[in-house]
């Protein structure tokens with residue numbers, strides 16, 4: 630049986646990376662999940678990780694950025710995600726295509742039609758079975774990031790950029806309520822885990 634594909638989304642500092650290994654462990658403890666792979670975007674393959682370095686640190690044309698995101702994603706799907714799901718493994722990815730719509734589309738203003746064309750090309754029918762959107766106001770995210778790590782190209786963006794990015798994430802969640810679960814990530818890590826546990830129980 631094909632495995633399930635779960636993605637973690639949200640602006641920088643929302644708490645995705647904080648919860649991903651915990652969720653993977655909870656799933657591994659279940660008898661019905663088998664192997665659980667955790668991965669991330671951009672990245673997830675040796676080539677993808679090289680592209681990640683360029684994407685996070687090199688200034689580039691907006692469309693180059695979107696194309697490289699989808700190039701890294703093509704490799705990730707071919708080398709990691711599809712083979713894993715076909716074997717019956719579960720895959721949890723720290724970001725996927727919703728992030729490209731939110732950042733390059735919402736944040737930077739690239740046409741959503743163009744992104745949809747690339748999505749269709751690179752993914753075909755592949756969509757996550759479940760997307761967990763960690764939602765926090767910008768103030769909370771930037772307080773959490775202050776001092777936590779030195780900002781990359783995206784993390785150094787303006788408040789307005791993150792406002793548009795968050796708004797596009799929320800718009801997508803509203804448009805696909807069957808796939809998305811929006812998590813109020815302003816709460817404590819323990820409280821968020823209770824919610825995550827409930828969501829995982831329904832999978």
Ligand SMILES: Nc1ncnc2c1ncn2[C@@H]1O[C@H](COP(=O)(O)OP(=O)(O)O)[C@@H](O)[C@H]1O
Pocket residue numbers: 639640641642643644645646647648763773774777814815816817818821
């Ligand atoms: N619920 C929370 N309450 C307080 N601090 C948090 C919470 N979740 C994450 N953090 C802290 O916020 C920072 C950013 O979290 P992280 O998981 O790296 O976010 P993301 O991966 O979404 O960018 C980290 O220092 C982390 O320890």
Ligand SMILES: [Mg+2]
Pocket residue numbers: 645646647723
């Ligand atoms: Mg992270």
